[in-house]
Amino acid sequence: MGTNITIQCWNKNFGVAFLLHKDGYSAPIQRQKTNGGSTATFTLFKVTPADSGTYRCSYRVKGCCLLFSPRADNVTLEVIPGPTPPGGSGGPSRNLVVAVAGGCAAAFVIIIVLTVSVLLIAQRRRMQRDERPGGEGVNCL
Structure with missing residues (x-):
């Protein structure tokens, strides 16, 4: 609790932008454009128990405006309050x-x-x- 957490996403094909999704939210919670690379690193700052949940990445397919990849395998984050x-x-x-x-x-x-x-x-x-x-x-x- 209170630390920064990073989630890294990558793909084999070059995407234009990566998106970080959290289960329970209809829209991505973060976006990151790439400069021709195939990875993106998302940071959650000073996490609290409210940040606990399941996260997935997707990316916008290069050369197409509205085509997105399927969401990737999930990563579950559990933030446990520490002792006072x-x-x-x-x-x-x-x-x-x-x-x-x-x-x-x-x-x-x-x-x-x-x-x-x-x-x-x-x-x-x-x-x-x-x-x-x-x-x-x-x-x-």
């Missing part, structure tokens, strides 16, 4: 988990503070009511 380097954040998914956990913790603290505040205010009102004359305090005879 020491001190690394673990990527966007880990950052999202940390943000959600932090938000939940903050919400929990706010709920506790509000609950304690409401209970203290209710306690204070009860005490003030009990201290008023004619309140529910202690009656002397």
Whole structure:
């Protein structure tokens, strides 16, 4: 993951342009014109798991505008995420988990503070009511 990968295509006949196809895409993902040679090298830069898949080459036949070769044998690329380097954040998914956990913790603290505040205010009102004359305090005879 994160490295550059090269795929080399060649043919016996001289083609005008090579095409790199990825299964699942209707159009070629890269094209390369040749200068009379019979090889082409395609590079996939800093590959990620999204680059995993099956690749094939074809070429446009020399002397004909719309005639292409059949697609060649396939090459399968599997990109596996490596371990997180020491001190690394673990990527966007880990950052999202940390943000959600932090938000939940903050919400929990706010709920506790509000609950304690409401209970203290209710306690204070009860005490003030009990201290008023004619309140529910202690009656002397």
